[in-house]
Amino acid sequence: MVQTKETIIAIRDLQKSYKDHQVLNKINFSVKKGSIFALLGSNGAGKTTTIKILSTLLKPDKGSAVINGLDVTKKAEQVREIISLTGQYAAVDEGLTGRENVRMIGKLRHVTNPNKEADALLGKVNLLEAADNRVATYSGGMRRRLDLAMSLLGNPPVIFLDEPTTGLDPQSRLSMWQMIKELADSGTTVFLTTQYLEEADYLADQISILNQGEIVAEGTSQDLKKLLPQGHIELGFHHEEEVGAAFSLLKEFNPSINQESHKIVLTTDGSIKQMTDMLNRLDQAGIPVAELTQKQPTLEDVFLTIIGEKEGA
Numbered sequence: 001m002v003q004t005k006e007t008i009i010a011i012r013d014l015q016k017s018y019k020d021h022q023v024l025n026k027i028n029f030s031v032k033k034g035s036i037f038a039l040l041g042s043n044g045a046g047k048t049t050t051i052k053i054l055s056t057l058l059k060p061d062k063g064s065a066v067i068n069g070l071d072v073t074k075k076a077e078q079v080r081e082i083i084s085l086t087g088q089y090a091a092v093d094e095g096l097t098g099r100e101n102v103r104m105i106g107k108l109r110h111v112t113n114p115n116k117e118a119d120a121l122l123g124k125v126n127l128l129e130a131a132d133n134r135v136a137t138y139s140g141g142m143r144r145r146l147d148l149a150m151s152l153l154g155n156p157p158v159i160f161l162d163e164p165t166t167g168l169d170p171q172s173r174l175s176m177w178q179m180i181k182e183l184a185d186s187g188t189t190v191f192l193t194t195q196y197l198e199e200a201d202y203l204a205d206q207i208s209i210l211n212q213g214e215i216v217a218e219g220t221s222q223d224l225k226k227l228l229p230q231g232h233i234e235l236g237f238h239h240e241e242e243v244g245a246a247f248s249l250l251k252e253f254n255p256s257i258n259q260e261s262h263k264i265v266l267t268t269d270g271s272i273k274q275m276t277d278m279l280n281r282l283d284q285a286g287i288p289v290a291e292l293t294q295k296q297p298t299l300e301d302v303f304l305t306i307i308g309e310k311e312g313a
């Protein structure tokens, strides 16, 4: 379990302002070794600023950020040796082929066998076929994968991905997600920022939501979903009289009737046990269910609820 692993990134009371604009207001979080951590937030929330501080590109005003026991401001050079950054900073040479780009970076980083490692990484990101084409001909998804391959040179233990799938089509996004999962499975710690709630939901072991420079919620996606009101299910029936009978039978689940669809809406705790209990009762009373739809809260709902509560406070 991720929870038992040791902490590799720890941020304490981190603050950063650009002139009088406070971007980070005492943020705190920690990341476990080998896990995927997602920092979630809308445009301008301070995600890139956090990544820049962690990757030693920017100094915080106050507070501390430590990676693998190394303070990012005091031991910047050592930190740079164990991290890699991809995203808005891609330094890809358009005139070179994919393979040439990876080999070049491999040589710059003094990788022991840059040609061999370049090919292994191009295979890992599914770019072997296009490896000898010039990058100028690559699609957005291929560029992201090349960028990822270049960041993986030298096998860094910690990788920062700043909005890795922004602007990608659904298929490229899915393939990026698979690569990110594989990376974490092989032991790399992945720190990613995203505006996509479903991305954090799918990938992250741990999520922190950043809003206006503050962490407003944190936990697993399941934890965050629990912050919301319970889920609902809707039951459809073949005949109107069955709707009435089912309504009486399921009174304790706080039923209501959707006037448009004539379906019964029930509040649930999301457990299989409760769902089975409801369906068994209907079955024993000889009322066949024609349709069942379940609405689970999404991270989008969580985000809107938390932000809404804060703004309404």
Ligand SMILES: Nc1ncnc2c1ncn2[C@@H]1O[C@H](COP(=O)(O)OP(=O)(O)OP(=O)(O)O)[C@@H](O)[C@H]1O
Pocket (backbone or CB within 6 Å): 018, 021, 023, 041, 042, 043, 044, 045, 046, 047, 048, 049, 050, 195
């Ligand atoms: N160099 C800078 N000088 C002044 N203000 C800045 C600078 N860099 C960022 N900001 C401001 O700080 C705030 C946070 O920016 P940041 O890039 O960290 O947000 P973000 O969460 O990464 O947003 P996005 O998703 O748009 O990239 C924004 O209001 C931005 O305009």
